[in-house]
């Protein structure tokens with residue numbers, strides 16, 4: 001296929017196993033891990049875990065990516081839509097609260113096919129960078145119950161510098177607006193687990209509290225009523241270890257400064273304890289087909 005799925009619109013050739021575009025991936029999903037995950041927000045991980053599928057490759061190239069081993073190297077196992085659907089079934093049988101599809105924008109067509117083969121009777125979560133195209137969101141309309149987009153930047157120069165993502169703010173703003181039109185603000189079951197709706201995530205970067213504060217103000221202005229998950233779990237990974245400002249975790253002062261704005265703006269949402277800033281929150285990836293298909 002000639003691909004124009006994501007906002008980059010590379011018009012690049014993608015075969016099942018190879019891709020010439022920015023994401024570098026073929027059209028068959030490459031998956032790094034299928035397993036219950038306990039590191040998400042309480043309304044997503046609950047007590048039984050979120051049934052998470054981590055896809056490899058990405059349409060962004062964040063210098064600080066916390067999952068850089070899979071997003072930048074494409075490490076993982078290639079699965080057909082049917083094999084992917086089998087993975088959903090195994091997660092459901094393991095008793096997870098939901099199916100959580102992480103960074104799958106560049107595989108959206110195969111994922112849509114996998115859900116037509118088997119759709120678990122669980123909330124389906126689309127967990128993405130926010131750099132999502134209208135075309136992708138049209139394909140997901142009616143398939144996804146919960147959107148979990150990032151809003152990484154309120155500053156396009158910073159988005160270009162750190163993620164090579166031109167036009168990030170306007171693209172993510174339009175995408176989140178479409179997500180809200182599709183599934184609305186969050187609804188929870190009697191146990192407090194999310195069933196439908198949008199939660200916006202923001203990871204605070206060291207030395208970039210001004211960006212984080214601008215992101216929160218943007219959310220207040222455009223998406224009042226949408227909960228925000230404010231994350232402080234940043235750890236330097238990959239190239240960020242050599243970066244002059246991204247080579248450290250957040251200070252308590254930086255975190256408190258941004259958190260205060262969240263409260264001052266009266267935004268609903270979730271915050272983390274600063275002790276979350278450890279590599280323990282980064283899952284272990286697999287290169288074995290048997291492991292990727294397991295729920296362990």
Ligand code: SF4
Nearest residue numbers: 003006010021022023
């Ligand atoms: S999904 Fe990949 S190949 Fe397609 S437009 Fe986006 S970056 Fe380019």
